[in-house]
Amino acid sequence: MLYATIAALAASLLFFVWIAVRDRTPVGSVDDYLTARGSQGALTLGLSFLASGMGGWILFVPPEIGAFVGPVAVVGYALAAALPLLVLAACGPAIRRRLPQGRTIAEYAQERFGAALRLWVTALSVLYMLCFITAELTAIGAITAMLSELPGSAVIVAVAVTTLTYTTWGGLRASLTTDRWQGGLLLGLLIVVLAVLLFHLPKSGLVQPWPAAPLEASLSVALTLVIAVTAANIFHQGYWQRVWSARSDAELRRGAGLGALLIVPVMLAMGALGMLCIALGKNPGTPPIPFFALLSGAPGWLALPVLLLAVALVASSVDTLQSAIASLVVTARPKVSLSAARWVTVLLMVPVAAVSLQGHSVLRLFLIADLLCATAVVPVLLGLWQRMTPTAAVAGMVAGLVGAVLPGWVSAGSLAAGVLAATFPNGVPTLAPFLGALLASSALALSFTWLNPSPQGNATQPATTI
Known part of the structure; x- marks a missing residue:
């Protein structure tokens, strides 16, 4: 055999x-x-x-x-x-x-x-x-x-x-x-x-x-x-x-x-x-x-x-x-x-x-990578919207990082505990960090964009830099 x-x-x-x-x-x-x-x-x-x-x-x-x-x-x-x-x-x-x-x-x-x-x-x-x-x-x-x-x-x-x-x-x-x-x-x-x-x-x-x-x-x-x-x-x-x-x-x-x-x-x-x-x-x-x-x-x-x-x-x-x-x-x-x-x-x-x-x-590292992607996916795809700006994208991604840590921070009462929870110490995916990352990144990216008084990022505009 x-x-x-x-x-x-x-x-x-x-x-x-x-x-x-x-x-x-x-x-x-x-x-x-x-x-x-x-x-x-x-x-x-x-x-x-x-x-x-x-x-x-x-x-x-x-x-x-x-x-x-x-x-x-x-x-x-x-x-x-x-x-x-x-x-x-x-x-x-x-x-x-x-x-x-x-x-x-x-x-x-x-x-x-x-x-x-x-x-x-x-x-x-x-x-x-x-x-x-x-x-x-x-x-x-x-x-x-x-x-x-x-x-x-x-x-x-x-x-x-x-x-x-x-x-x-x-x-x-x-x-x-x-x-x-x-x-x-x-x-x-x-x-x-x-x-x-x-x-x-x-x-x-x-x-x-x-x-x-x-x-x-x-x-x-x-x-x-x-x-x-x-x-x-x-x-x-x-x-x-x-x-x-x-x-x-x-x-x-x-x-x-x-x-x-x-x-x-x-x-x-x-x-x-x-x-x-x-x-x-x-x-x-x-x-x-x-x-x-x-x-x-x-x-x-x-x-x-x-x-x-x-x-x-x-x-x-x-x-x-x-x-x-x-x-x-x-x-x-x-x-x-x-x-x-x-x-x-x-x-x-x-x-x-x-x-x-x-x-x-590599399960734990996989979960951390997945969570980091969840903090950025909405701001990146919102780039298809003409009004989306670099500032709004960065704000959304930063908010996503905060949102990933916030559930553990609130429930355990310390920032260190929130960060630890967002790294999945038991190697088990939990909803709170992912949902927090997605909702926070989406909310702040959209808020920054709506507060912007003029459309940005049209198809003829040159590449933006930050």
Whole structure:
């Protein structure tokens, strides 16, 4: 079985490289390397949004939410995963028109609000994506150790090297090409795995009721996930690269809509498996891994398709993140050569892979990054409003930081306690900091804008600075 696993994993990774190399569309410039500008249709974009957004984390988090919170939170999580794509469908065309030669959300922030906010948006985006890529590589190491005799570190290195091989060679075009296949592969494998699991489940029925937390708690978790996931993914540069790669605004809207439609049933299915695990009386383990607990009643051979599914999930998100982080770094410096852009892609992966090999949990850092994104998402998107000013944007972001700390400060009676609560010391997302950040940033940004006596930021106005 060990040799069969090695052969299957090697074949799948080599297949991804072959797919990317087979598409011999030349990469002639740094811009094409980073954006594949105006080249992609709705179907490719839809599958790419699915493959880029769905990583190895879906085998862990949605089932756990389903197992311990219940259906309301699962539905909220599914909507949270799809909502950023609907925001892109609504706002992306306007940003494309404002910056027809743009590459990143940070460039848009500079064009509207100045260089200082570009640096802040870049920092938020890079922090979020570094957490994401580290978590994905850590996840594939853990999944490999659970499902096979292979060392997890070997597969971490294999996935990192494989994705680097084709993203360094072909840039965003290579990532988009493999996404089409990875998106289809993960849907196919997921259907096979779900069908086999359901067929082999006990036929005697449920041994206890479906798990369901009190409605108030379920709604709180659902709203927390909607705010955190949507805010963070608005700063996912991989999504913004695809905004500029679309052939037209219509293709972008259709592609984003297709991606959202594909993501929702995947999330619902994974969450339902977690609920099923508890309802069947199975022990989800410590730490809880309900999806893998269900595998204990399935045939042993199913471990290999699940491992291949995990590799497809992780590779599809990692290659997107590699290209996305490189695009933010490269576009921060003018006149970077194509060769330099490729080296940046490689060098950025070295520390990420090193951290992933340690197997540390990055959940708390992930939550902090999500919260910081929640403090800035509304002021940044309000830049599409002509009256929005740099002062209003900065005020909104500062207010968001205060709003994130304020709930803990009020409840515990000290600023230090408020700051600690906003860093999620138990690694558990709570609604108060996210809601405080979103409401405070929105309220102050809008207040400053309404107090401004004259419209600002029209389409012909040069870039503002602060």
